[in-house]
Amino acid sequence: METFLGNLDTLLIYLFAASALAGAALMIVLRHPMQVAMALISTMVFLGGVYGLLGVHFIAAFQVLIYVGAVMVFMVYVIMLLDVRDQSFAHRYSEFLLPGAIAAALLVGALGYGFWHGYHALANTTVSFGLREFSVAFLNEYWLQFELTSVLLVAAVVAALAVIRIGRRGHG
Amino acid sequence: MDKLNVLLSLSVALFALGLVGVIVRRNLLVMLMCMELMLNGVNLSLVTFAQQTGTAAGAVLVFLIFVVAAAEIAIAIPIVLLLVRAKRTLDADAYADLRG
Secondary structure, eight states, rough: OOHHHHHHHHHHHHHHHHHHHHHHHHHHHOSSSSHHHHHHHHHHHHHHHHHHHTTTTTHHHHHHIIIIIIIIIHHHHHHHHHHOOHHHOOOOOOTTHHHHHHHHHHHHHHHHHHHHHHHOOOOOOOOOOOOHHHHHHHTTTTTTHHHHHHHHHHHHHHHHHHHHHHHHHHHH | OOOOHHHHHHHHHHHHHHHHHHBOOBBBBHHHHHHHHHHHHHHHHHHHHHHHOOOOOHHHHHHHHHHHHHHHHHHHHHHHHHHHHHOOBBBBGGGGGGGO
């Protein structure tokens, strides 16, 4: 019983990883964009579970809050707004089906080759760090990147406003 | 096989599936979501490496990627709205005349 409870974390990580992979595979196959969005949301939630089980709880919380709560809710709104039954609904795949499959096979092959031949000695023990270490590193060492992302956010807001302004002018 | 190796393989698989989705699917919104899937794969590898080394640098990068993903979607969705307003379709092939 003790060993079972000790292995429960690992078992759950495997379960969540398999579910996330299944959701990602469904994204390629499903037809309607709303179904694809639901598959992506389930993948993100399962990844959040993996993060929580690994011990980085704050990343798990922000995965659910930012990705599922903000980005994907926005995406679902837009899918409801643009329910266009057009050519892309009748035919899921473009003519790039074969090149895409070849590119993915090459990528997986190259990364798998490097994975098995150059680097297969991941330490068995996971070293955990808490929110305190993260915050100190975030605002002491990486303050410049933090400020640059805030500039990026301002630029994104201005660009979104500019795009909407262009569309309005074009229609009168 | 250790669980961190499994998670690294999962991140490779998520990235490759996202790449396939971006190349293969026709719907603009589905292509955007597959790009989000690629970002998620990168996030998973960063968290795995941060857990292995015990340094917080990977977690900091994950937070910056969260912000970049939010900014990306905030720019991409208005562009898609403008494209749909121009041609009333989400099919990426319909915009082939945009090539340079």
